[in-house]
Amino acid sequence: MPTTTAKKQTKNTVTIPRAEYERFLVWQKEVKTCKIVKPTKAELRAIERGRKQFKEGKFIEWHELKRELARRNR
Numbered sequence: 001m002p003t004t005t006a007k008k009q010t011k012n013t014v015t016i017p018r019a020e021y022e023r024f025l026v027w028q029k030e031v032k033t034c035k036i037v038k039p040t041k042a043e044l045r046a047i048e049r050g051r052k053q054f055k056e057g058k059f060i061e062w063h064e065l066k067r068e069l070a071r072r073n074r
Contacts (some may be wrong), residue, residue, distance in 0.1 A: 009015065016024075039047065053059065060068075
């Protein structure tokens with residue numbers, strides 16, 4: 001891995017610790033190996049319905065869902 005020493009900071013330069021940069025490289029490699037799946041037309045319609053319902057306020061919050069599921073499992 002080539003490294004350089006920045007003599008002066010410019011607007012286009014970002015300096016981060018080496019360990020952070022190495023973690024970034026590992027993450028980048030993992031992301032590149034992820035398979036990208038194109039949603040079907042039915043899935044796209046379902047996503048759009050969900051977005052519409054969310055805008056209309058037709059949803060419950062996470063803690064409410066957990067409470068409801070816990071109550072059902074008693």
